[in-house]
Amino acid sequence: MKFFTTPYHFNLLKDNERLTAFNEAINDYYKRHINYSNCDKGTEKLEKTAFDIGCGTGVLSFFASKYFRNIIAIDIDYKIIDCARKSFENIENSDNINFHFSNVLDSNFQEKADLIICEMLDTGLVDEEEVPVLNYLQKYLKKNGEIIPKGIINIAEPIFMERNNIHYDDDxxxxxxxxxGNYVKYSEFDFSNLIDIKFNTMIEFEISVDSKVNGIKITTFTKLNQDIICGPTSMMNPPLLIPVEEKNVKKGEKIKIFLEYIMGGGLKTIKTSIID
Ligand SMILES: C[S@@+](CC[C@H](N)C(=O)[O-])C[C@H]1O[C@@H](n2cnc3c(N)ncnc32)[C@H](O)[C@@H]1O
Known part of the structure; x- marks a missing residue:
């Protein structure tokens, strides 16, 4: 299939690892739910509704379109919704996808979803609206409904970094x-629960080398479902490097770093401090 796209969404399309992970999870959902009594016999599509939230080009809707009777796809970017409508204009069997240009946080849905697909991920869930959006959509998810991705796991490591500003490790x-020093798993979220967007934690690291610590590196792993976990890819969750005040450290020493941010609030909400 040929997609019309924007430069940003084109880079997302080129990220095979990311797309494969989502495709596998959507395939797995279908395999677990198809029982041939609950599907349209002609097409073998599930008599179910999927939402594709932050649909971009519609690539994840495309993966889901062979399995679902109804797909509601939404994006806040009118250019990409125009592109998506154009891409799917002449694609056979895609009239089950409805593209809408809208901010999902202002949207009311006439029906509930069996599956919500939402790829608004970013490292630590800080900069994108995955958490506020999935909190908002709780009321539109059917009982026993599922979400792809299912959740995330965050780890942190103590580092010495050259630059003294918050930046992604994408070079x-x-x-x-x-x-x-060692990595520490500092949080894990399951998107089927309501999540407090105000996050804070104390992380204790054991230092493995005499040096100066002046930052932490955050890495996010995406749990697509029960079985599929995806690490950072070129366009999804590149590790985030965050400065802390500089401190001389010795091998074997334990240090505590306080970390706080607002999920969906942006990188400017990140605050750190070393606790003596
Ligand atoms: C990381 S991109 C993913 C695009 C597409 N799902 C994919 O996998 O290629 C996230 C998308 O979410 C959209 N988005 C961000 N905030 C949104 C909101 N509040 N409502 C609807 N769409 C939003 C962005 O415009 C962007 O296209």
Missing amino acids: FNNQNYEIL
């Missing part, structure tokens, strides 16, 4: 930081 040819 794969040039690692401009050194890892100074």
Whole structure:
């Protein structure tokens, strides 16, 4: 299939690892739910509704379109909704997808979803609206409904970093930081629960080398479903490097770092401090 797209969404389309992970999870949903009594015999589509929230080009709707009788696809970016409508104009068997240009947080739905697909992920869930959006959509998910992705796991590592501003580690040819100790899993979220967007935690690290610590690296793993976990890809959750005040540290020493942010509030909401 050929997609019309914007430069940003084109890069998302090129990220095979990301697309494969979502495709596998959608296939798995279908395999677990098809029992041939609950589907349209002609098409073998489930008599079910899927939402594709933040649908972009509609690529995830495309994966789901062979399995669902009805797909509601929404994006806040009118350019990409125009592109998506154009891409699907002449595609056979895609009249089960309805594209809407809208902010999902202002949207009212006439029906509830059996499956919500929502790829508004970013590292730590800080900068994108995945959490506020899924909190809002709770009332539109059927009992026993599912969400792809199912949740995320966050880990952190103490580092010495060259730059002293918050930035993503997306320059794969040039690692401009050194890892100074063990990683710590500092949070895990299941999107089927309501999640408090105000997040804070104290993370204790054990230092493995005499050095100076001046930052933490956050890495997010996406749980697509019970069985599929996807690490950072080129366009999904590149590790995030966050400065902390500089401190001399010795091998074997334990240090505590307080981390807080608002999920969906943006990188400007991140605050850190070293606790003595
Ligand atoms: C990471 S992109 C994913 C696009 C597409 N689902 C894919 O997998 O290629 C996230 C999309 O969410 C959309 N988005 C962000 N906030 C939104 C909101 N409040 N309501 C609807 N769409 C939103 C963006 O415009 C963007 O297209």
